[in-house]
Amino acid sequence: MPAVQETVAQVKKIDVDQYKYGFETDIEMVKAPKGLNEDIVRFISEKKAEPAWMLEWRLDAYRRWRAMTEPTWAKINYPKIDFEDLYYYAAPKNSEGPKSLADVDPELLKMYERLGVPLQEQEILAGVKSDKPRVAVDAVFDSVSVVTTFKDELAKAGVIFCSISEALREHPELVRKYLGSVVPQSDNYYAALNSAVFSDGSFVYVPEGVRCPMELSTYFRINERETGQFERTLIIAEKGAYVSYLEGCTAPMRDENQLHAAVVELIALDDAEIKYSTVQNWYPGDKNGKGGIYNFVTKRGDCRGRNSKISWTQVETGSAITWKYPSCILRGDNSRGEFYSIAVSNGYQQVDSGTKMIHLGKNTSSRIISKGIAAGFSQNTYRGLVSAHRKATGARNFTACDSLLIGDKCGAHTVPYIEAKNSSAHFEHEATTSKISDDMLFYCQQRGLSEEEAVALVVNGFVRDVLQQLPMEFLAETQKLIGISLEGSVG
Amino acid sequence: MLEIKNLHVKLADEDKVILKGLTLSVPKGEVHAIMGPNGSGKSTLAYVLAGREGYEVTDGDILWNGESIIEMEPDERAAKGVFLAFQYPMEIPGVAGLTFLRTATNAVRKKRELPEMTTPEFMKFVKEKAAKLNIDFEMLKRPVNVGFSGGEKKRSEILQMAMLEPTLCVLDETDSGLDIDALKVVSDGVNALRGPDRAMLVITHYQRLLNHIVPDKVHVLADGRIQKTGGKELALELEKSGYAEFTGKAA
Numbered sequence: 001m002p003a004v005q006e007t008v009a010q011v012k013k014i015d016v017d018q019y020k021y022g023f024e025t026d027i028e029m030v031k032a033p034k035g036l037n038e039d040i041v042r043f044i045s046e047k048k049a050e051p052a053w054m055l056e057w058r059l060d061a062y063r064r065w066r067a068m069t070e071p072t073w074a075k076i077n078y079p080k081i082d083f084e085d086l087y088y089y090a091a092p093k094n095s096e097g098p099k100s101l102a103d104v105d106p107e108l109l110k111m112y113e114r115l116g117v118p119l120q121e122q123e124i125l126a127g128v129k130s131d132k133p134r135v136a137v138d139a140v141f142d143s144v145s146v147v148t149t150f151k152d153e154l155a156k157a158g159v160i161f162c163s164i165s166e167a168l169r170e171h172p173e174l175v176r177k178y179l180g181s182v183v184p185q186s187d188n189y190y191a192a193l194n195s196a197v198f199s200d201g202s203f204v205y206v207p208e209g210v211r212c213p214m215e216l217s218t219y220f221r222i223n224e225r226e227t228g229q230f231e232r233t234l235i236i237a238e239k240g241a242y243v244s245y246l247e248g249c250t251a252p253m254r255d256e257n258q259l260h261a262a263v264v265e266l267i268a269l270d271d272a273e274i275k276y277s278t279v280q281n282w283y284p285g286d287k288n289g290k291g292g293i294y295n296f297v298t299k300r301g302d303c304r305g306r307n308s309k310i311s312w313t314q315v316e317t318g319s320a321i322t323w324k325y326p327s328c329i330l331r332g333d334n335s336r337g338e339f340y341s342i343a344v345s346n347g348y349q350q351v352d353s354g355t356k357m358i359h360l361g362k363n364t365s366s367r368i369i370s371k372g373i374a375a376g377f378s379q380n381t382y383r384g385l386v387s388a389h390r391k392a393t394g395a396r397n398f399t400a401c402d403s404l405l406i407g408d409k410c411g412a413h414t415v416p417y418i419e420a421k422n423s424s425a426h427f428e429h430e431a432t433t434s435k436i437s438d439d440m441l442f443y444c445q446q447r448g449l450s451e452e453e454a455v456a457l458v459v460n461g462f463v464r465d466v467l468q469q470l471p472m473e474f475l476a477e478t479q480k481l482i483g484i485s486l487e488g489s490v491g
Numbered sequence: 492m493l494e495i496k497n498l499h500v501k502l503a504d505e506d507k508v509i510l511k512g513l514t515l516s517v518p519k520g521e522v523h524a525i526m527g528p529n530g531s532g533k534s535t536l537a538y539v540l541a542g543r544e545g546y547e548v549t550d551g552d553i554l555w556n557g558e559s560i561i562e563m564e565p566d567e568r569a570a571k572g573v574f575l576a577f578q579y580p581m582e583i584p585g586v587a588g589l590t591f592l593r594t595a596t597n598a599v600r601k602k603r604e605l606p607e608m609t610t611p612e613f614m615k616f617v618k619e620k621a622a623k624l625n626i627d628f629e630m631l632k633r634p635v636n637v638g639f640s641g642g643e644k645k646r647s648e649i650l651q652m653a654m655l656e657p658t659l660c661v662l663d664e665t666d667s668g669l670d671i672d673a674l675k676v677v678s679d680g681v682n683a684l685r686g687p688d689r690a691m692l693v694i695t696h697y698q699r700l701l702n703h704i705v706p707d708k709v710h711v712l713a714d715g716r717i718q719k720t721g722g723k724e725l726a727l728e729l730e731k732s733g734y735a736e737f738t739g740k741a742a
Contacts, residue, residue: 437581438544438545439581440581440583442541442543442544442565443577443580443581443583444583444595445542445564445565445566445569446541446542446565446566446568446569446574446575446577447569447591447595447598447599447651447655448566448569448570448595448596448598448599448602448655449566449594449595449598450564450566450598451564451566453594453598457583457586457590457591457594458583458586460585460586461583461584461585461586461634462584462585463585464585464586465585
């Protein structure tokens with residue numbers, strides 16, 4: 001596996017416990033005043049020139065949020081977040097209004113280049129095929145989308161791919177119809193907060209019968225200090241449509257903790273399929289557990305139509321705290337939900353992640369494959385719910401949760417909830433916990449691999465069945481990322 | 492030349508002393524067998540040569556080509572040409588045999604300052620070596636050692652040995668778990684690797700293996716020391732008389 005060699009080469013390039021994406025970009029920003037009240041919500045809505053109904057929707061969410069309390073059921077510990085001490089809106093000064101690549105601040109382009117995010121649209125000449133994969137990217141910097149590539153080409157296929165702010169201006173009827181229809185404003189504390197103050201995110205609409213011609217991706221970057229990022233993503237696949245979407249995330253290294261509370265809603269109508277992949281690499285904090293992103297995210301897909309399918313794949317390597325349960329509501333008959341997860345925790349990271357598969361329609365099926373890897377002093381929890389409604393005849397689920405421990409100071413936990421209200425449901429659950437043994441490492445080292453190469457090899461083997469679910473374009477990068485995240489976990 | 496000088500080894504976590512002044516030399520081009528009863532320290536010797544953690548060298552030294560290796564990490568020793576064929580090879584779930592072989596081959600080549608093999612070069616190399624050992628190429632697409640039979644595991648070890656081109660081969664009870672046919676295939680593989688630049692140390696309980704891999708010398712290891720050294724006929728004597736003479740107990 002050349003990726004293992006590359007992992008190690010990459011690890012050597014950087015100092016121990018150095019987060020590769022930890023740099024800051026110096027850009028003039030426009031910010032809302034600190035703290036949260038109705039005026040801030042109005043400020044955000046006004047900045048984005050939103051329709052009146054949207055402002056009302058936000059204010060409604062804000063009032064509900066005020067009445068709610070922070071959930072405490074997850075296996076995570078952190079000091080209380082002071083929501084009045086945060087900025088809720090930060091945008092690069094010159095990035096308001098319509099944008100094309102030519103208008104983007106060169107500093108920003110430079111930053112994305114450093115992050116390895118392709119914002120250049122490679123031209124395809126007649127008869128000459130580029131060997132680079134073509135991926136359309138929406139780049140979100142703090143609170144706003146700075147550019148979306150390949151828009152024209154996607155438009156030819158009828159696919160709408162733009163920032164959610166733009167969608168609110170250009171396609172308000174679509175946004176109004178679907179926004180909050182999967183994750184209601186008051187769904188949970190963080191979803192309510194997001195609904196009130198979300199600033200940007202991606203919007204995808206794939207019309208009936210269209211197979212989206214390329215991978216879509218959004219790259220989220222937090223740059224400003226003391227700023228929360230609240231993005232909102234909405235993806236709609238009409239009857240018989242197909243789309244594959246990937247999000248990536250990074251942030252600078254900071255001593256303080258930063259808040260990220262996103263909401264993602266997916267809607268798949270009859271015979272449609274949505275494949276949603278995440279490679280989350282927010283700054284995890286330093287080796288003593290100082291700093292890092294608090295990642296409180298609500299992701300949910302609604303298999304609204306018959307024979308629809310939603311597949312979540314996530315690779316979670318970053319964040320000080322991850323609280324995230326990408327779920328599927330299997331409403332349409334014969335619909336299918338999938339959840340493939342790799343969660344790597346090192347240092348003092350805390351991960352509480354999993355999924356919910358809600359079987360409502362007839363003959364629905366779901367599959368959950370979760371691989372948790374805990375190293376250092378980290379805690380890694382899988383929390384999942386599989387439920388079959390009274391009328392969901394023939395529901396089927398298969399779940400496999402595997403945990404791998406590296407060292408003896410970390411913890412792996414599995415908390416599965418299974419509720420079958422229908423006697424025809426067929427649910428299977430498997431779980432294993434294993435340790436990378438000294439014998440296994442010695443075996444690999446005897447064959448010439450260094451200790452780090454050996455860990456990378458064993459871990460990549462452990463997560464192989466999930467990695468196979470990722471789009472090819474991101475596979476090698478992800479393998480490297482996993483190796484880097486576990487750097488310093490042995491010895 | 493492998494020179495083990497007055498080697499004293501204890502378990503790192505306990506007071507238990509296992510090797511008590513072991514001295515042994517294996518020149519390049521020779522194959523030496525180590526025989527001995529259970530608990531005499533045979534496997535410890537193999538592990539200490541390869542650098543496994545958990546053992547402490549309290550006295551003595553191990554020189555390979557005149558250089559002391561006892562402070563080296565296992566992978567550094569591998570780069571210097573040390574190879575251990577394991578008695579119980581480890582399973583590595585999810586890692587295909589080919590991936591493992593390629594990673595190992597290139598890791599070792601890099602440390603030996605040789606260019607890494609390209610995919611076509613590697614495939615040609617592995618196909619050639621696998622054919623010689625009667626290894627079905629399909630086996631290499633399966634995860635390393637997972638669900639392998641005893642014979643498959645040992646053949647896979649010998650294939651790794653052939654691929655990594657070591658100069659010091661230590662075979663730890665390679666005959667255990669093998670039927671007669673597998674024993675023959677594995678022995679042929681080992682014999683094919685015999686050569687003027689390679690030293691081999693074959694550790695075994697039984698004389699049987701030495702019918703196939705004929706040693707230049709046989710050493711009897713008991714109570715942490717080499718008790719007797721002889722030619723290949725010593726193995727036959729041991730088969731008849733047992734190890735009682737060296738342990739002070741009836742076999």
